[in-house]
Each structure stands twice: as structure tokens, then as C-alpha cells.
């Protein structure tokens with residue numbers, strides 16, 4: 001649940017819709033104006049006790065940590081698939097349990113928002129929220145387990161453990177994630193996701209992508225011209241510039257973020273990367289001149305050389321340019337994006353399996369995550385929290401650095 005970028009502008013955090021017309025308030029009432037009690041009662045989610053989740057995760061054992069974000073740690077656990085009671089390891093159904101860390105900078109409000117949205121929305125490209133726990137100060141969320149972890153792990157962790165994603169798998173993943181966003185933006189749902197980034201794109205065993213983390217989601221405006229005034233939240237590098245500047249949120253913010261991730265997928269580089277040469281630290285600034293001159297081959301991830309046609313690469317390059325248009329009106333909508341990506345799905349893989357074998361124990365806890373539990377070692381996300389205290393101030397705007405880009409490559 002990301003809020004690495006937290007820009008405090010004096011804007012209304014409630015979902016005020018500004019638009020040229022339209023009066024569709026039902027949706028915002030459905031999703032935003034309900035009290036917490038109502039949300040929890042009316043959801044079809046299981047209300048787990050803390051002791052059940054403690055048992056399911058074997059006392060939140062450090063070696064069952066799947067990852068750590070701003071909300072807290074995510075643990076692997078087991079429950080009975082029928083009764084949802086805690087089960088023995090490797091029996092029943094695998095779950096991912098996210099536990100709010102009270103020292104973290106995200107909290108109860110996002111926990112409620114996650115339940116409010118993900119508890120009601122069902123789609124093959126959205127991760128399934130199974131339940132929650134609210135007991136004393138404990139706040140937890142229970143999800144279906146996604147065996148391949150996040151797109152972030154596959155794209156950016158250089159290790160012998162994680163094989164580089166092939167071109168075909170990259171295209172499959174971006175299409176799945178695009179379908180998830182298209183569903184959110186559809187007229188009957190009208191939700192702005194606000195946190196589209198590789199760590200929130202989770203992968204099942206077939207590399208089908210599912211969006212997770214709805215802690216920042218908002219009801220969209222009632223018509224195409226409208227916007228929602230919000231406190232600016234998101235992750236630096238992924239939020240659209242006009243949103244960062246004004247706090248005016250429209251679905252085009254998600255399209256911009258989609259373009260950023262598409263560029264990361266093409267290049268295998270993070271949007272912001274302090275470890276690169278100065279001219280290459282800002283991926284968009286570095287890559288756009290090549291894309292505009294149709295020299296996409298100069299920026300492609302060298303690990304997928306020979307796996308794609310130049311026509312496909314150009315098509316994706318052009319889509320990136322459109323999604324990153326400075327003027328949001330020139331960005332495509334998600335229906336158009338899905339249609340473009342669907343046309344690129346039919347290329348046959350050049351040799352090798354389409355799906356690399358799932359690693360031992362289906363996405364086991366990795367060495368990097370374990371390291372963050374070593375008191376000798378300040379883990380990546382712990383550094384994130386200390387970064388928050390060192391926010392960059394620009395004219396009343398406070399930007400917390402994108403800490404995901406500071407994660408070092410995993411040790412092999």
C-alpha cells in the first residue's frame with residue numbers, strides 16, 4: 001500500500017467531484033460515505049481473530065515474510081479452504097497476511113479503504129481479499145497468495161534465483177494489469193487506483209497479473225471532464241505531473257503511471273535509480289528522446305534481445321509516448337490500451353518454455369527479505385521509513401522519496 005509520495009497541499013481529502021455536469025453520486029455514496037462499522041458488516045469478508053492469523057502464520061515467523069511495504073510486513077500462512085480456520089503449513093490454502101506496522105507511515109485509514117474497495121470489487125485481474133482482522137490495536141488483511149510474487153521482483157532483482165522475464169511474459173503481464181485498470185475505470189466502477197507500480201502488480205503461477213493495494217483508491221469523477229480534489233498521494237516517479245502540481249485526480253493519472261511501468265518493463269530499469277549514471281537516473285528523461293526518434297532498440301532491456309519484433313517494440317514505445325503525454329487529454333484510455341496490447345499477444349516464444357519453472361516452494365521467502373530482519377542489517381523498507389523524515393520540500397510541497405528504487409539488487 002504505497003504512499004511514498006505524500007504531498008501536503010491544502011486540498012480536500014474527501015472525494016469532491018468537480019465536473020462540467022453529471023450527477024452520478026451513487027457510486028461515491030456506495031464506496032466512500034459509509035462508516036467503518038457499515039463497511040465491515042456489509043463486506044463478504046471473513047473477520048479473522050488475531051490468534052487465528054497468528055497460528056496460520058506460525059507466530060508471524062520472520063522466515064515466512066514474503067515482503068515488506070509501507071503498511072508493514074506480508075507473511076505467508078495456511079488456512080483450511082472450506083472453514084478458513086488456521087491450517088498446518090503446506091496443507092489447505094496458502095494465504096498472504098499483511099500486518100499493519102504501527103510505526104509505519106500508513107495506517108488505519110488505508111486499511112479501511114482497502115477493505116472498502118477490494119472487499120467489493122471482484123475481477124480476475126484484481127487480487128482476492130479473503131478477510132481482515134481488527135482486534136485491539138491489530139489491523140491485518142488476508143489475501144490469496146500470489147506464488148510468483150510481484151512484477152517488481154521479476155523486473156529489478158538481479159539474481160540467479162529469478163530468471164529475467166521473457167518478452168512474451170512481459171506482454172502477458174502488462175495486458176493482465178491493463179485489464180485490471182480498465183475494469184476499475186469502466187463506467188460502472190469508476191475507480192481511480194492511484195498506486196500503479198510494479199510492486200503492486202502480483203503474479204499467479206501462470207504469470208496472470210493481479211492488482212493489489214487499494215489503500216489509495218478513490219472514486220473517479222462523474223464525467224470525462226471532471227476531477228477529484230485530493231491530498232496528493234502515490235509514489236514518486238509514478239504519479240502524473242499535473243496531479244502532483246494540483247492535486248486534481250482523474251483516471252488519466254493512472255494512465256500516466258501505466259506508461260511509466262510500461263517503460264520500466266521495456267527497459268528493465270527503475271523510473272528513478274540513484275545507482276545509475278547521472279544522465280540515466282531519471283528513466284523518462286533518458287528514454288523519451290530515443291522513443292521520439294523511434295530508436296526504441298537503444299533502450300530495450302538487453303536481457304530480452306532477439307525475443308521481439310521491431311514492430312512490436314515500436315508499438316509499445318508509441319504507447320509509452322502516448323501514456324506519458326504531458327497533456328492528459330492526449331493520453332489514451334484503458335480500453336484503447338488493452339486493445340493495443342491484445343494485438344501484441346500472439347507472437348510465439350522463441351525457444352524455451354513460455355513459463356519458467358516456479359521456484360522451489362512456489363515463491364519462497366527470499367534472502368533479501370530475510371536480511372531485513374537481521375538487526376545487523378538495515379533492510380530496504382526500514383531505510384524507507386527513515387527517508388520519510390528527510391522529505392524533500394519544494395514550495396510547500398513535501399515529496400517523500402520513492403524508496404522502492406533504493407532497494408539494492410538481491411544477493412544471489
Ligand SMILES: Nc1ncnc2c1ncn2[C@@H]1O[C@H](COP(=O)(O)OP(=O)(O)OP(=O)(O)O)[C@@H](O)[C@H]1O
Pocket residue numbers: 001002003004066067068069070071072073074096098127143144145146147149150152153199200202212213404
Ligand atoms: N498476496 C500476496 N501474495 C504474495 N506476495 C505478496 C502478496 N501481497 C504482497 N506480497 C509481497 O509483499 C511485498 C510487500 O507488499 P506491500 O503491498 O505491503 O508493499 P509494496 O507494494 O512492496 O510497497 P508499498 O507499501 O510502497 O506499496 C510485495 O512486493 C510482494 O512481494
Ligand SMILES: [Mg+2]
Pocket residue numbers: 001002069199200212213
Ligand atoms: Mg503493494
